[in-house]
Amino acid sequence: MEFKETVNNRHSVRDFKNQSISQKTLTEIIKLAQKSPSWVNSQPWKAYVAMGDTLNEIKNEYVKRASEKGNPDFPVMHRKDWSLAAQENMQQWRHDIVHHFPNFDEAHEKMSSASIHLFNSPAIIFLTIPKNSSSWSIFDVGSFAQTIMLAATDKGLATIPNYTSVKFPEVIRQRMNLPDDETLVVGISIGYPTDTTINTFQSKREPINDVLKFKD
Numbered sequence: 001m002e003f004k005e006t007v008n009n010r011h012s013v014r015d016f017k018n019q020s021i022s023q024k025t026l027t028e029i030i031k032l033a034q035k036s037p038s039w040v041n042s043q044p045w046k047a048y049v050a051m052g053d054t055l056n057e058i059k060n061e062y063v064k065r066a067s068e069k070g071n072p073d074f075p076v077m078h079r080k081d082w083s084l085a086a087q088e089n090m091q092q093w094r095h096d097i098v099h100h101f102p103n104f105d106e107a108h109e110k111m112s113s114a115s116i117h118l119f120n121s122p123a124i125i126f127l128t129i130p131k132n133s134s135s136w137s138i139f140d141v142g143s144f145a146q147t148i149m150l151a152a153t154d155k156g157l158a159t160i161p162n163y164t165s166v167k168f169p170e171v172i173r174q175r176m177n178l179p180d181d182e183t184l185v186v187g188i189s190i191g192y193p194t195d196t197t198i199n200t201f202q203s204k205r206e207p208i209n210d211v212l213k214f215k216d
């Protein structure tokens with residue numbers, strides 16, 4: 001796939017086929033993502049892949065706790081505390097995704113169900129950084145995550161980075177045997193996309209002139 005096509009094809013998919021991915025393919029993806037830049041090549045990231053019975057156990061626990069408030073390692077900031085520009089983009093996204101469905105109830109039902117069932121993906125890649133990390137490591141693990149998602153797209157796979165799968169970190173810690181000195185950053189659900197409505201949504205981007213400024 002051409003680079004531009006790979007970047008344009010990547011988008012968040014919220015429903016996956018019941019089709020497993022080989023450990024070989026996942027290893028190739030993570031190996032490529034290891035080429036990501038990091039502060040003094042510190043490579044603070046680790047990737048833990050949940051599949052098969054382990055992932056089913058995680059999904060069952062998450063379904064049981066669906067009505068509980070999450071307590072992720074990275075706290076979630078209330079939407080009113082974000083910058084106004086970010087709040088507007090988030091509102092626009094909510095409006096657009098709801099209007100992608102025939103009506104509000106269906107949008108709500110499909111989005112909630114996808115989230116509760118961890119998007120039905122056959123694998124989730126959990127990313128961690130050490131607890132004693134510099135803030136710069138968040139930048140580094142972000143680069144690592146984006147390269148994982150692009151490498152997956154290049155192989156015809158789909159992904160969604162998500163908070164949903166890390167909202168109960170104690171469950172992931174226990175099931176994945178995460179070391180105590182690592183912070184759970186994000187989960188990347190990965191697999192082959194179904195052709196359901198939820199997956200045909202394409203989020204918008206701000207006009208380039210609002211993002212890019214030149215000065216001679």
Ligand SMILES: Cc1cc2nc3c(=O)[nH]c(=O)nc-3n(C[C@H](O)[C@H](O)[C@H](O)COP(=O)(O)O)c2cc1C
Pocket residue numbers: 010011012013014093115160161162163164165186202203
């Ligand atoms: C750190 C992070 C956490 C996210 N968590 C969720 C989530 O819990 N549920 C969800 O539906 N989407 C989640 N997303 C996906 C975003 O909604 C999505 O990336 C954004 O709307 C842009 O759309 P795109 O990925 O299709 O380009 C998350 C994205 C990021 C980067």
